[in-house]
Amino acid sequence: MWQEGLVLPADRAALFGGPGATVWLTGLPGAGKSTVARLVERALVTAGRPAFLLDGDNLRHGLNRDLGFSAEDRAENVRRAGEAALLLAEAGLVALAALVSPGAAAREAVGARHREAGVPFLEVHVATPLATCRERDPKGLYRRAAAGTLVGLTGVDDPYEPPRAPALVLEPSRTPTPESAAAAVLALLGERGLVRVAEGLAARHDPPRPT
Numbered sequence: 001m002w003q004e005g006l007v008l009p010a011d012r013a014a015l016f017g018g019p020g021a022t023v024w025l026t027g028l029p030g031a032g033k034s035t036v037a038r039l040v041e042r043a044l045v046t047a048g049r050p051a052f053l054l055d056g057d058n059l060r061h062g063l064n065r066d067l068g069f070s071a072e073d074r075a076e077n078v079r080r081a082g083e084a085a086l087l088l089a090e091a092g093l094v095a096l097a098a099l100v101s102p103g104a105a106a107r108e109a110v111g112a113r114h115r116e117a118g119v120p121f122l123e124v125h126v127a128t129p130l131a132t133c134r135e136r137d138p139k140g141l142y143r144r145a146a147a148g149t150l151v152g153l154t155g156v157d158d159p160y161e162p163p164r165a166p167a168l169v170l171e172p173s174r175t176p177t178p179e180s181a182a183a184a185v186l187a188l189l190g191e192r193g194l195v196r197v198a199e200g201l202a203a204r205h206d207p208p209r210p211t
């Protein structure tokens, strides 16, 4: 039987500066999900709004360490990340998820779990074109796929299904820098009443590094 707690969502929202929610960034490898999510996480935490990033790469070191890259394992990877995000959001945080999450059905199932729980779920499509991802290739995955040493790379020889109804689409033509993309995510959270748009909620620029 479901065990009801004594703390109301409104009590948590008062404590955390807004209701818990999940922002789910999906897109091709190298699209910029981790980069944007890190900036959003820092902007929120710096402004006093608890947030936590679930990065697909990091989850594969622990919670999802037993999973590979078959279609079934990718779906299970997304399901578990979705459950973890939901727990964080129910606890009152802004959960940020940065996972390729190539399957539309698996992502929609995560959205459905959030709806059942009455927790906002914002799907953000980091819609960087494949050619740009390939040029950036921050982890050398596209290079390895081209060399034939990596099989089953999403966007190359594994499918990517874009979101059917994303809350936000980030395209490099409109948000060319990571900071501008993060600002668009923060604006979305503000519009939905999930964060108080206080001063200091802009994605901060890093100070120049000493040379």
Ligand SMILES: Nc1ncnc2c1ncn2[C@@H]1O[C@H](COP(=O)(O)OP(=O)(O)OP(=O)(O)O)[C@@H](O)[C@H]1O
Residues within 6 Å of the ligand: 027, 028, 029, 030, 031, 032, 033, 034, 035, 036, 057, 098, 099, 100, 136, 138, 139, 172, 175, 176, 177, 178, 179, 181
């Ligand atoms: N507008 C932009 N938004 C995000 N990243 C950008 C943008 N413009 C350039 N970049 C660069 O693109 C790269 C994106 O890499 P990142 O690791 O964030 O991708 P990812 O989507 O998390 O990939 P993966 O699925 O492999 O983890 C970074 O080097 C980042 O600096």
Ligand SMILES: [Mg+2]
Residues within 6 Å of the ligand: 033, 034, 035, 055, 056, 057, 098
């Ligand atoms: Mg990443």
